Amino acid sequence: xxxxxxxxxxxxxxxxxxxxxxxAQDMNHEYMSWYRQDPGMGLRLIHYSVGAGITDQxxxxxxxxxxxxxxxxxxxxxxxxxxxxTSVYFxxxxxxxxxxxxxxxxxxxxxx
Amino acid sequence: xxxxxxxxxxxxxxxxxxxxxxxxxxxxxxxYYLFWYKQPPSRQMILxxxxxxxxxxxxxxxxxxxxxQKAAKSFSLKISDSQLGDTAMYFCAFMKHNxxxxxxxxxxxxxxxxxxxxQP
Numbered sequence: 764x765x766x767x768x769x770x771x772x773x774x775x776x777x778x779x780x781x782x783x784x785x786x787a788q789d790m791n792h793e794y795m796s797w798y799r800q801d802p803g804m805g806l807r808l809i810h811y812s813v814g815a816g817i818t819d820q821x822x823x824x825x826x827x828x829x830x831x832x833x834x835x836x837x838x839x840x841x842x843x844x845x846x847x848x849t850s851v852y853f854x855x856x857x858x859x860x861x862x863x864x865x866x867x868x869x870x871x872x873x874x875x
Numbered sequence: 876x877x878x879x880x881x882x883x884x885x886x887x888x889x890x891x892x893x894x895x896x897x898x899x900x901x902x903x904x905x906x907y908y909l910f911w912y913k914q915p916p917s918r919q920m921i922l923x924x925x926x927x928x929x930x931x932x933x934x935x936x937x938x939x940x941x942x943x944q945k946a947a948k949s950f951s952l953k954i955s956d957s958q959l960g961d962t963a964m965y966f967c968a969f970m971k972h973n974x975x976x977x978x979x980x981x982x983x984x985x986x987x988x989x990x991x992x993x994q995p
Contacts (some may be wrong), residue, residue, distance in 0.1 A: 796982050805879075805966060806920075808982035821982050853920060855983075861908040861927070861972045864983060866920035 764789050769854050769867035776844040776874045784839040784870050786854030794857045795837040796864075799823065799850040806853065812837055813860065844874045877902045877969050881986035888957055889994050895942075896952040896989050898967030908970045909943065909950045910983065915963040923965070926950065957993050964988045 770785045788795065796811035798821075808821030812831040826848060828840040837856075841848060854867040878901045888894045900909070911923040926934045926943050933941050938955045954961055968983040 798983070803987060805985035805987045806968075806983070807985070811982045819981075822984075851918065855920075861970055863922050863925055864910070865922070866912075869918050869920075 766790065767854055767856050767865050767867035769852075769870050771870060772868065774870060774872050776841075776872065778845060778874060780844050782841050782844065784841075784852055784854075784872070786837045786839065786867060787835050788856040788865070789835065790856065790858070790865070791834060792856035792858050792865075793834065794860055794862070794864075795831070796821070796855050797827070797829065797837070797839045798853045798855065799848075800853060800869075801850050809839065809852075841872075846874045848872065849874045877904070877971060877984045879967050879969050879984050879986040881965075881967055881989050883989045884987075885990040885992070887992040887994060890957060890959060892957055893953065893955050894957055894991065896954075896965050896967075896991065898950045898952070898986060900948050900950065900967075900969050900984075902948070902969065902971065904971040906972050908972060909941075910968040910970070911939070911941070911950075911952045912966045912968060912985075913961075913963045914966065914988075915960075920966075924952065954991075959993050959995060962991060962993045964990050 767788045793814045797809040798806040800806045810829040812818045852870045855864045857864045880899045907928045909926045913921045913923050924936050940953045942951045966988045967986040
């Protein structure tokens with residue numbers, strides 16, 4: 764199993780550009796989520812999904828969209844990038860709510 | 876909303892010593908889960924230990940164990956026989972599990988982390 768994979772590993776954007784961060788898992792996990800990690804802030808939940816076709820907002824959803832058309836994939840879209848979105852982004856999955864969460868390697872995003 | 880507090884921004888101990896990392900949380904939920912995650916310089920988030928709140932027995936994983944005090948809302952991590960490879964950021968995290976509303980858990984709420992340094 765590859766576990767949770769994220770692409771790209773690094774990305775630099777200009778203010779106003781859009782992009783999609785990819786997340787995939789091959790463990791047939793129903794629960795997937797996106798977090799951002801800022802210095803001194805710990806990780807904060809952006810969006811999550813409890814299964815294909817079902818998504819919901821977390822603590823910091825503004826400026827981000829998600830969809831879940833398959834069990835395996837959970838992409839995160841930045842609609843119009845802003846410098847405040849400079850962060851490290853982590854995708855995670857688990858077989859159930861409350862189960863061990865497996866994290867991807869992260870994407871370091873810089874918005875100029 | 877839940878909050879998780881880690882009161883030790885940084886700790887340093889000698890190799891082979893035992894160290895305890897503190898974590899307290901605030902919630903009105905009665906059913907929830909608690910986790911400790913390790914983040915080495917590679918930035919990969921690695922699950923260290925998980926505790927289910929309805930279980931009174933403290934979870935253990937090899938050299939890692941927790942002291943879960945539900946009434947005090949405390950969840951400390953003890954690392955025995957510390958090793959150089961234990962040097963990392965350690966995050967305490969909380970996840971609620973409302974069993975009466977479709978299981979909506981709202982994800983993990985993290986503390987700000989403790990930077991643990993193991994000295995040779």
